[in-house]
Amino acid sequence: MFQEKQGYPFWCPEPGIERPFCGEGGLMIGDVGIVHHDRPFDFLFNITYPADHDINHRGVPAGFTHLPLEDLDINRVAEYHRYSSHVVHPKYAISRDTVSGPWLPGFRGYHWHFMPTNHEGALLVLPKGSSTATLENKAVFRDYAKKHANEWFTYAETRRGRMFPTGTNPLLYVITGWEKCSSWGVSSLFIPPSISPKAIKLRFSIVEDNDFLSCRWVHESQYDESRHGSDWHETQSVFARGFKISKRRKKTKVKVRDITATTVNVEKILDLPPGTSTSSSSYYSNSASGTSSNHEYGYSSGGYTHPMALVNSEDDISINDTATQEQLTFHPCDLINDFLHGVVPNAGDIAISHDDDWISILDKVRNYELFALQDMGSFFWTLCSNFDFFVDDDTIHTGEAIIPSEQSDPLLRVFLRKARPSGHGNPSANQIRSTRILSHGDKGRQEYRLRTDETDTDAHEIDSDAPIKARPSRHGE
Incomplete structure (x- = not known):
């Protein structure tokens, strides 16, 4: 999904369970943390809120001062991906059909059937679309990070006990933009050459009432890895952009x-x-x-x-x-x-x-x-x-x-x-x-x-x- 050019694609878009719900919910501009490939963003603190704000209840680095949100220029797009969207890479590697089905009274439900045409592919499903936010004056964050990066690494390792992989330079991520949604599905597909892609079908089930949409994968296949999730609000971050800081x-x-x-x-x-x-x-x-x-x-x-x-x-x-x-x-x-x-x-x-x-x-x-x-x-x-x-x-x-x-x-x-x-x-x-x-x-x-x-x-x-x-x-x- 890197070629979507939206930033870093999260395999686990949901926010960590220990993160307090503040403001928009989920990932926020100004978050500082660690990216993991197999779990949600590891949030440490946010540089746009004061030290005594609820979002920073776990503490902040020594000498911390915040950058007020009102001083920042943030560009928001309410409907970046439209309702009933999906993203495929490589392009045209997977096609989609909609199949209606019987559901309980008061509910509207249907399946999306995804049929591979290639042996490899990646799929992002956005039943209710997505929105984006982007920090325009990113130089403010960069200059701030230049001054305080050493204190951030000290805080992560000593105060929060984070252990960075041996033999690598420690890395932190400062969020300057995101794409978020309320419901999603992701899938990574690899079909061996001996198997025809036409023999594989990925089924994504969607059930809606007036206030909430739930979705899940309902197929069984040994050729894909898939995840899904839903929330009442747009708290699920499918992409992020930011500064990567290494020491x-x-x-x-x-x-x-x-x-x-x-x-x-x-x-x-x-x-x-x-x-x-x-x-x-x-x-x-x-x-x-x-x-x-x-x-x-x-x-x-x-x-x-x-x-x-x-x-x-x-x-x-x-x-x-x-x-x-x-x-x-x-x-x-x-x-x-x-x-x-x-x-x-x-x-x-x-x-x-x-x-x-x-x-x-x-x-x-x-x-x-x-x-x-x-x-x-x-x-x-x-x-x-x-x-x-x-x-x-x-x-x-x-x-x-x-x-x-x-x-x-x-x-x-x-x-x-x-x-x-x-x-x-x-x-x-x-x-x-x-x-x-x-x-x-x-x-x-x-x-x-x-x-x-x-x-x-x-x-x-x-x-x-x-x-x-x-x-x-x-x-x-």
Whole structure:
């Protein structure tokens, strides 16, 4: 569901049972918490309400001050998806029929029959439609996070006892937008090649009275994982957008090749079949929805495990991104943050990116660049050609490019800006240095050069002809 470009798709849209019902209910702009692939958003506190508000009854970080809601610009769409909507990926992979049935007097009921036409697909059902809210002045949240991120991580770990997976950088999510509904169904489908999709039918039952709609899946199939839910109010969050904040767990020298060596991550973002980044067909990976699966072919419950090919097709490896403490949750911003940590290995312990960053890359891909995304190097080429990286004290974050790169220019530049006192505007030209990413022809050799205000660092070279030790890039090691 990443290609819906609404943000992060929740496999568990319902709010946590311990969260107090405040205001709109469910996920709210200003929430700070942790994303999990197999359970609801782990809410910690909200930065738009005072410390003594009911929503923050579990406590707030040290030195907490809130950002008043009245100072924020929030754009709301009451009927983003209309009544009786559903979303399918790949497009046209699943068709729908409506079948009426006998129900009790006073109730209106019917079934939706979903018939797959592909062997893989993902489905989001919205019987009563959905609404959205989006924070327009997101820079306010970003600047606030830059100042307080360290206190947030301390609070999460020491006050709330959250344990982040071993070997990864701790991650927090600050909500800047959501899509919510009152009733929903989600399904992830994989049909083995030996089974005809026409033999499979997913049935979704809907019962309505004047005030309430209930819905549920009523089919039995070993080829899908499905969930459903209903509430009186729009408290169920099917998508979220926000800032992903990571904290470098320890000072380590991250090589760019560790981030760009495999194709697994671009496949997850683009929903492509493993090893076919340039394929015209789409694939909905389990890690995108966080489901467990009953089917075979190398996909297992938790994590994302399958044989993979490096740039050199003769070097096959197996990637398993499960951790000892907790199964990892895939989010495209995690890739970007790991890259930011690698770009500035001696600074920027806090990295910040936004869902809009990877969504803009998908827009570029769908328009004219799908053919180019054959590896993660190409993914970051697209990132670097549309964004600058800004270093501000101990934080590195993405930002709109000061000097947009021309598509015909073989050099893609990344500008690093040192922190400046507030009120001084943009940096002067002599305060900006660039990172060059240069392609060297048929061998696919790339060279990354970093230049900071103090010195030039050694080049990080990726050689597609040499064997490369690959691992999930979000481990950041």
